[in-house]
Amino acid sequence: MSPHVLVLGGTAEARELAAELAARPGVRVTVSLAGRVTRPAAVAGQVRTGGFGGPEGLAAWLREHRVDALVDATHPFAETITRNAARAAAAVGVPAVVLRRPGWRPGEGDRWHDAASLPAAADLLPRLGRRVFLTTGRLGLAAFAHLTGLRFLVRSVEPPAPPLPPHTEVLLARGPFTVAGEEALLRGHRIDVLVTKDSGGAATAAKLTAARRLGVPVVVVRRPPLPPGVTAVPDVPGVLERLGLTAP
Template identity: 60%
Template sequence: MKVLVLGGTTEARRLAGLIHGEFAVVSSLAGRTSAPLLPAGEVRIGGFGGATGLAGYLRDTGVGAVVDATHPFAATMSGNVFEACAGTGVPLMILRRPAWSAGPGDDWHRVASLPAAAAGLPHLGRRVFLTTGRQGLPVFAGLDECWFLSRSVEAPTGDVPRNLEVLLDRGPFTVAGELAILTRHHIDVLVTKDSGGSPAKLAAAHELGIPVLMVNRPATPPAPVVATPDEAAAWLRTLRR
């Protein structure tokens, strides 16, 4: 059975590694980074042309199941996948890492969007560790009263904040490393998306008493959801029975 795994996430790569050889796995990457970490099996890079194009791809290539393992904030792609699978009858499973939850002593401020984070930022701090990805930087471009340290895999383009230092790095990150960054740059507020995964930066912010502006993840389409690659692989195996 041919399985289409969508997403360049860690979970997507792990799933591809688990099922490669057991299924004909095709991993689809968006192509937003020039040197992505490639999963096992066949790799496809680039878009499909919306829900209609993806539906055509599913029919033309004989895909028997789809796992949406995209980033929790890839709302447009997830919507297209849901629509394409609903229209073609191809089974769909969503693989999403669990969201983060604040614990005792955490100073989190949840907001609905990046613009809402930018609006509330000056009230919480002026030296900002921004870990929302390079594509969100234009939202913060007008905050000249703040200084930003932005971390991303590749350098940003387009509008960026006037007072910006860019840190090019790829995870996983450690608590010790995050503590060193926050301390060295005198960070007084962390801005991040609720993408789940390693909580190293959140643990470091907690230890230093730094407030966190947390952007809530968008709603997941109404399809079955699992939290781990092992669960997604187990679901795929049930389809062969």
């Protein structure tokens, strides 16, 4: 019987992995998308959209569809999904792999301030700047809504969910972005502090280089920890090796 791999997707790495799996004869791949983006990028394999109903629902889906391996390739901040996937795979006895791109690390000249959460990031802002470039995604912006004395430029792929800070301009855009473009944006909006999650990867890293060049401080929201006993693989070749599917 053909091995069936379920990929919990939504990232560039998930799309890359799905293409690699679909190219291997005899491998069936299903990619599950949360459905939060209205026009997701094309992905190889069979696609399902929506949640599973918690770890119990995911475990039932794994059994019903005879899944042989589960790969969690969701966003590094998809903490609930990662926890549910680990519990479901353990309950069913299905091998599971977490695919996580490496996080960003500061370099010479960076003015980074670590924050453990969005509320912690909001607490830092009043002493760092007055015009904030907020690039933490469309959810969780309520953590900044009380900062009535600051002005925010919020960039996200989809319109952000309220409540928002009272002085907010929304910019809808999808990466990858260029350093030149990010520098122009920071200058044009007179940004004096940047807030980002530690998403990692190259698609949105240009803003960090631009901030370094312009001397703009950056508040970096650190990733949530992985569930106990769970380790991550940093790239697609590592996942394929773990699954025993290195040869196409």
